[in-house]
Amino acid sequence: MSVDRLCRVxxxxxxRKTHEVRERPExxxxxLGGTHAAIRLLxxxxxxxxxPLGPENAVVFxxxxxxxxxxxxxxxxxxxxxxxxxxxxxxxxxxxxxxAIRHAGYGAIVVRGASDLPIYLVVGGSxxxxxxxxxIWGMTRASTSAKIIRHRESGSGLxxxxxxxxxxxxxxxxxxxTTETYRHFGRLGLGAVLGSKKLKAIQVSGRASIAVTDxxxxxxxxxxxxxxxxxxxxxxxxxxxxxxxxxxxxLEMGGLPARNLRETxxxxxxxxxxxxxxxxxxxxxxxxAHCPVACIHIAALRQPYEEEPYxxxxxxxxxxxxxxxxLGTMLGISDAFGYLRLTEAVEDCGLDxxxxxxxxxxxxxxxERGLITTAETLDAKLAWxxxxxxxxxxxxxxEQPNEFYRTLAQGVTAAAERYGGQDxxxxxxxxxxxxxxTGPGAYANYLTGARHSHLDSAGYTLDQKADPQRTPxxxxxxxxxxxxxxxxxxxxxxxxxxxxxYKPDLVCRALAVAGVSLTEDDLGRLGRGILAAxxxxxQREGFSWTEYALPKRIFExxxxxQPISEEALRQTVAEFARLAAEAQGAG
Amino acid sequence: MVGxxxxxxxxxxxGGVLLKEALCIGCHNCQEACTLGAVFWDEKAQxxxxxxxCGTCAKYCPHAVLDLEESVAEEVPNVR
Numbered sequence: 001m002s003v004d005r006l007c008r009v010x011x012x013x014x015x016r017k018t019h020e021v022r023e024r025p026e027x028x029x030x031x032l033g034g035t036h037a038a039i040r041l042l043x044x045x046x047x048x049x050x051x052p053l054g055p056e057n058a059v060v061f062x063x064x065x066x067x068x069x070x071x072x073x074x075x076x077x078x079x080x081x082x083x084x085x086x087x088x089x090x091x092x093x094x095x096x097x098x099x100a101i102r103h104a105g106y107g108a109i110v111v112r113g114a115s116d117l118p119i120y121l122v123v124g125g126s127x128x129x130x131x132x133x134x135x136i137w138g139m140t141r142a143s144t145s146a147k148i149i150r151h152r153e154s155g156s157g158l159x160x161x162x163x164x165x166x167x168x169x170x171x172x173x174x175x176x177x178t179t180e181t182y183r184h185f186g187r188l189g190l191g192a193v194l195g196s197k198k199l200k201a202i203q204v205s206g207r208a209s210i211a212v213t214d215x216x217x218x219x220x221x222x223x224x225x226x227x228x229x230x231x232x233x234x235x236x237x238x239x240x241x242x243x244x245x246x247x248x249x250x251l252e253m254g255g256l257p258a259r260n261l262r263e264t265x266x267x268x269x270x271x272x273x274x275x276x277x278x279x280x281x282x283x284x285x286x287x288x289a290h291c292p293v294a295c296i297h298i299a300a301l302r303q304p305y306e307e308e309p310y311x312x313x314x315x316x317x318x319x320x321x322x323x324x325x326x327l328g329t330m331l332g333i334s335d336a337f338g339y340l341r342l343t344e345a346v347e348d349c350g351l352d353x354x355x356x357x358x359x360x361x362x363x364x365x366x367x368e369r370g371l372i373t374t375a376e377t378l379d380a381k382l383a384w385x386x387x388x389x390x391x392x393x394x395x396x397x398x399e400q401p402n403e404f405y406r407t408l409a410q411g412v413t414a415a416a417e418r419y420g421g422q423d424x425x426x427x428x429x430x431x432x433x434x435x436x437x438t439g440p441g442a443y444a445n446y447l448t449g450a451r452h453s454h455l456d457s458a459g460y461t462l463d464q465k466a467d468p469q470r471t472p473x474x475x476x477x478x479x480x481x482x483x484x485x486x487x488x489x490x491x492x493x494x495x496x497x498x499x500x501x502y503k504p505d506l507v508c509r510a511l512a513v514a515g516v517s518l519t520e521d522d523l524g525r526l527g528r529g530i531l532a533a534x535x536x537x538x539q540r541e542g543f544s545w546t547e548y549a550l551p552k553r554i555f556e557x558x559x560x561x562q563p564i565s566e567e568a569l570r571q572t573v574a575e576f577a578r579l580a581a582e583a584q585g586a587g
Numbered sequence: 588m589v590g591x592x593x594x595x596x597x598x599x600x601x602g603g604v605l606l607k608e609a610l611c612i613g614c615h616n617c618q619e620a621c622t623l624g625a626v627f628w629d630e631k632a633q634x635x636x637x638x639x640x641c642g643t644c645a646k647y648c649p650h651a652v653l654d655l656e657e658s659v660a661e662e663v664p665n666v667r
Contacts (some may be wrong), residue, residue, distance in 0.1 A: 135622035148623060305650075 005208060006033055006065055006107035009041070012121065012128065014197050015055060015113030019128040021106075031516030032526065033064035033107050035090070036491035038079040039533045041110055042088075048540055052083035052189070053171060053196035055114035062108040063098040064493035065514045068210050069218070070225050072498040074098045074288045076179075077490055082188040083196075084173045084355070084411050085430045087541045088534060089188040090451045093162075094288035095180035097204070098493055100160035104206030111197065120163075120201040122153050125208065133200040137169060142350045143181060145200065155205035163201035164191040165350020167398045171195050172409040174355035174432075178347070182286060182296055182318035186352045187453060188431070211515070218513045225510070226292060228501045235293045238497055239285070242297035243321035244274030247329075253464070255438040255560050258329040259384050260361035261426055261553050264437060268334025268385075272324050277336055283316055288495070295497065301340045317344050325435025326357025331364065332384030345391040349398045356397070358432035359412045360390050362425050371420045376404035423552040428452055429543075439463035439559045440472075444572040445479055447548055448580075450534040455496055457483040463560065472568050476575035480531075480583070487530035488523050532584040545577030596637065602657060606637040 007025040027040050038060045045058035059080045066073035076097040082089030101109060104125055115130075118137035122129040136145035142165030149161055160179055167175035168191030175191025176184045185191075194200075212218040229235055237245050250256035251273075254264040270276065274297075283300025287293060298316050305311045317340050327346060328339040346353050364382040366372045374381060378401065380392045396405040407418045412432055416425035426433045428446040434454035436442045441459030449456025457479040462470070470478075486496065492511075494502045502510075504520040511518055518526075535543075555566050595610040596617055613633040618626040627636040645653040 132620070132622060152622060152624065308650075311650075 005105055005210065006031075006063075006102075008106050010104075010106045010109045010123065010128070011112065012109065013112050014115040014119070014199060017115070017119075017130045021126060024108075028107055030518060030522070030526075031065055031511065031514070032488075032491035033062050033067070034075070034077040034491040034493040035062070035079070035487055035534075036526065036530050037108050038062040038077050038090070039530060039537065041108060042079045042081075043533070043537055045110060045112065046081050050081055052081040052086060052089070052193060055112075055197070057081045057193055057196070059111040059190065059193055059197075060108060061097075061101060061111075062493075063101045063106075064491060065516055066492045066494065066510055067098045067102040068290065069212065069514055070222060070290075070510055071229055072225070072291055072293070072495045072501070073493055074290050075490070075493040075495055076101060076185075077493060078177070078185045078190050080188075080190055080193050081541070083171070083192045084189040085452070087543050088450060088538050089190065089193070090534075091177075091185040091187050091190050092455075092490065092493075093177070093179050093183045093185045094291070094495065095160060095183035096158075096289040097160040097162060097179045097183075099289035100158065100204045100206065102210065103158065103208050104204050105208040109202075109204070111194075111199065111202075114196060115198040118198045118200055120149060121199065121203065123202065123204040123206075124155060125206045133198075137198075137200055138166070140166060141348045142166065142178060143348070146178070146181065149201055149203060153203055155203065158207070159203055159205035161201055161203045163350075164194045164199075165348065167349045167351045168192055168195035169200075170398050170400060170409070172351060172398060172400075173411055173414075174352040174359075176350050176352045178350055181316075182298060183288065184352075186354065188451065189352070191350050191352075212513050213515050214513060217509075221506070221510050221513055224506070225501060229292050229498065232500065234500055235497070238295035239293050241274035241278055242285075242295050242319070244272075244277055244297060244319055244324055246274070246321045247324055248273045248275065250435070250438075251329075253438075253560050254558065255436060255460070255463070256325060256329055257426070257433070257435060257437045257557075259332045260330060260365045260424055261433075261437060261557050262365075263557060264559075266329075266332060266334070269329050271334050271336050272328045272339055274321075277319060277324075281336060281340065291495070293497070299336075299340050301337070301344065303341075315344055317347065319343065322435050323353045323357075326354040326432075327390075328357075329435075330357045330361045331387070331390055333387055334385055338385075338387035342387040342390050342394070345394045349394065351394065351397070354434060355411060355432040356394065358426050359397070359408055359415065360393060362412045362415060362421060363393065363408065365424050366415075366419060366421045369421070372404065376402070376419075378402065378405075422549065426551055426553065428550075429548055434460075436460035436463075437554070437557065437559045439562065440564055440569050440572060441475060441479070442559070443550075443554060443564065443569055444475060444576065447569075447573050448476075448479060448545075448576040449483060450531065450538065456486065472571035473575050476572045476579060479572075480576055480579050484524070484527040484531050484583075487527040487534075491526070491530060528583050528586070531580070535580055535584055545573065545580075548573070596635075599640070603638055603640050606635060608634060611635070 007028045011020045041060045050056040080089045118133040120133045139145045162179045171192045176186045281299035286296040400406045412425045413430045416422045431452035438460045441462035445459025599605045642655040645655045
């Protein structure tokens with residue numbers, strides 16, 4: 001079996017219920033997948049000005065050359081036009097998705113058109129089945145619909161099931177796609193795009209082999225990566241407490257947004273720390289396919305039935321730092337049980353937890369200030385810490401019974417445009433902020449990152465490494481460089497947690513075994529090119545580096561004890577724009 | 588699901604579905620088509636076993652999870 005199977009693309013046409021496999025070596029050339037291939041495919045598939053929720057929008061799923069071969073290269077990159085921002089949408093998820101797609105014999109899957117009836121797809125190697133999903137469309141709990149697919153279809157153990165919940169069906173602009181129950185294509189509304197296509201789920205499985213050029217060298221590089229993964233301190237941290245380990249750390253430093261970023265700490269927040277969750281709720285740990293780290297932490301939440309003694313329902317709920325921020329501290333929750341129950345409500349309907357938390361935090365403050373009343377919230381008495389009221393609002397966001405909730409379903413920017421309170425609507429370029437109020441690096445990152453995600457350029461880590469020499473110009477250059485390099489990681493589909501292991505030299509050696517010959521210079525050039533391609537597509541869809549609003553709140557609350565300077569932040573963004581334009585020109 | 592010009596399985600008036608046994612040729616298609624796996628098979632009669640809404644399950648559910656209610660077709664979700 002040859003190594004060029006990565007270049008096989010599965011095209012699924014939902015309108016005509018047909019599929020086609022095409023060899024597209026030019027898309028993967030010189031041997032990268034992930035974001036590198038996805039941006040090229042999206043450019044081809046998604047016409048300028050496409051309605052994100054129209055049949056003309058396309059969804060691309062892409063995996064990479066190291067997927068299946070090496071540990072920690074198990075992410076799937078999804079690209080689409082985002083219904084939340086109206087611009088480039090990109091979201092990554094692990095689980096078994098990438099490994100299943102590669103073993104099915106594909107480097108990418110393109111979803112086109114829209115179905116007239118609810119359907120789900122079963123992809124098994126080259127066989128594709130379009131199945132009627134009418135009976136599972138509209139189910140209150142997304143996990144139940146997934147369970148039915150699991151029982152009905154074969155392929156257990158090797159497959160991925162990527163599915164949407166009620167939020168996606170109802171086109172909430174920040175609906176997510178869940179894979180293997182606990183992992184998510186969380187951000188930017190992929191769930192709504194699939195919902196608009198009446199596509200409830202995609203199951204993928206296969207048993208294709210992947211060849212290596214030199215088995216001996218393969219073993220050597222494999223061992224090097226594996227040893228680094230199981231022995232590194234960073235990985236140990238993610239294995240032990242998971243990403244939740246950062247809660248105490250950020251609280252202590254004063255960088256964890258709390259109560260709609262009115263503060264960075266409050267009485268009771270420590271209840272949500274990784275240590276407390278692990279001690280009282282951790283039920284099991286899981287790993288994505290082909291990952292020795294197992295950072296996925298799952299709480300066992302035992303809930304008694306009120307009417308009967310000794311009778312319990314136990315739910316398994318995955319928790320992570322970003323969810324604890326958004327559905328915990330941002331809403332002033334001070335008990336772990338309440339936080340987990342709210343997470344469960346969000347998982348049941350398939351919403352992006354981060355956007356949901358920021359939307360609810362804005363709504364709480366808007367209610368406090370009288371911009372809205374309980375007439376709008378339909379008696380949901382949103383108040384810091386009251387997880388039951390928030391769970392009620394989550395249900396309304398999905399069902400959208402009135403204009404207020406229809407607006408909330410479009411994100412916090414839309415809500416503030418309609419009801420006011422822009423100064424405390426915490427989104428940058430229409431994307432709700434992540435859980436890092438650490439300084440100018442974080443905000444410059446949210447504003448300039450191609451996805452407006454904290455993961456684009458990790459500005460929050462720069463903030464935590466204080467450097468008096470860091471001028472706005474220097475910060476911009478550092479962010480750009482990091483984002484360009486991350487394009488390589490996401491084109492290999494290496495988990496960003498493993499960025500300390502997959503350094504340029506190792507990447508070249510791993511690629512060589514996979515039959516891809518590239519130098520470190522090539523990687524640098526390719527990274528710059530991929531980011532420039534994203535910027536081109538964003539500009540085509542109307543993105544501008546100069547038109548953005550900054551909620552005043554971010555300058556009012558000290559970040560790591562220091563106020564953020566608006567002027568320096570704007571300078572950083574302007575410099576980033578200049579450098580990005582230069583890179584675009586050079587490419 | 589179509590055994591002849593007439594439908595073998597039709598929507599019941601008070602909710603659920605009805606089997607017109609005389610038209611059924613025992614093809615198994617209804618069983619295959621049910622996403623939820625709710626159609627069982629009577630091996631002796633070679634006919635599907637379709638719920639007749641007798642309410643026994645609701646009566647014996649130990650946790651009162653099930654309830655038998657009458658509904659009109661318009662209120663049944665997913666009827667297209």
